[in-house]
Amino acid sequence: KQEVTQIPAALSVPEGENLVLNCSFTDSAIYNLQWFRQDPGKGLTSLLLIQSSQREQTSGRLNASLDKSSGRSTLYIAASQPGDSATYLCAVTTTDSWGKFQFGAGTQVVVTP
Amino acid sequence: DGGITQSPKYLFRKEGQNVTLSCEQNLNHDAMYWYRQDPGQGLRLIYYSQIVNDFQKGDIAEGYSVSREKKESFPLTVTSAQKNPTAFYLCASSILSALNTEAFFGQGTRLTVV
Numbered sequence: 001k002q003e004v005t006q007i008p009a010a011l012s013v014p015e016g017e018n019l020v021l022n023c024s025f026t027d028s029a030i031y032n033l034q035w036f037r038q039d040p041g042k043g044l045t046s047l048l049l050i051q052s053s054q055r056e057q058t059s060g061r062l063n064a065s066l067d068k069s070s071g072r073s074t075l076y077i078a079a080s081q082p083g084d085s086a087t088y089l090c091a092v093t094t095t096d097s098w099g100k101f102q103f104g105a106g107t108q109v110v111v112t113p
Numbered sequence: 114d115g116g117i118t119q120s121p122k123y124l125f126r127k128e129g130q131n132v133t134l135s136c137e138q139n140l141n142h143d144a145m146y147w148y149r150q151d152p153g154q155g156l157r158l159i160y161y162s163q164i165v166n167d168f169q170k171g172d173i174a175e176g177y178s179v180s181r182e183k184k185e186s187f188p189l190t191v192t193s194a195q196k197n198p199t200a201f202y203l204c205a206s207s208i209l210s211a212l213n214t215e216a217f218f219g220q221g222t223r224l225t226v227v
Contacts, residue, residue, distance in 0.1 A: 004155070009153075031214060032214050032215070034215060034216060036218075041201075041221075041223070042220055042221065043117075043119075043203055043218040043219050043220040043221045044203065044205075044216075044218040045218075046215060046216065046217060046218075049215045089155070089156070091156075091216070093214050099144050099161070099163060099207065099209050099214055100146075100158060100161060100171070101146070101156075101158070101205075101216055103148075103155035103156040103157075104155050105153065105154055105155040106155065
């Protein structure tokens with residue numbers, strides 16, 4: 001069964017620093033990997049989707065990389081701002097469970113002014 | 114506006130009672146999902162449906178039931194058989210195509226047993 005792990009569970013950085021968030025998965029036969037943001041008491045907001053054939057995806061200050069062979073994805077957030085404070089989750093779908101998402105527990109980020 | 118609407122935002126259930134959580138989407142997505150979120154844990158899949166009138170159990174289906182009579186709607190019933198229903202419930206939908214399985218989520222329903 002696919003296991004998704006996000007380390008660290010929590011992270012605090014001063015404003016302006018770059019954020020590096022990690023996601024690892026045990027089954028490299030993934031179909032897609034998706035990064036989400038969740039604010040307290042809210043639903044999930046999709047940030048980036050990386051298809052299995054892609055190595056990275058970019059949107060504004062966000063960049064996500066994917067290395068299937070090592071079972072890792074990294075989300076980079078450049079020049080962090082207090083508004084980036086949230087929990088970030090990654091989720092994968094695998095080729096034998098197409099359309100079903102397996103989630104990590106998330107990394108809670110605090111950006112201090 | 115296109116999106117996923119969950120209602121109610123907060124729900125309180127008495128012991129032995131069944132309650133139904135609503136999820137509606139106007140994105141014309143084929144697939145819909147229900148997840149449960151507990152503090153400090155990742156989302157866990159309860160049920161999912163890839164087509165009208167068909168649905169499959171996820172990892173934690175016991176004590177829950179669903180229906181998919183319309184493409185736009187996927188209600189979740191939390192039955193009295195669910196012994197620990199207090200949690201945050203999230204509904205999602207996605208296209209099922211060869212290239213894109215991007216998921217979109219509603220704003221969630223917080224269920225509390227009183």
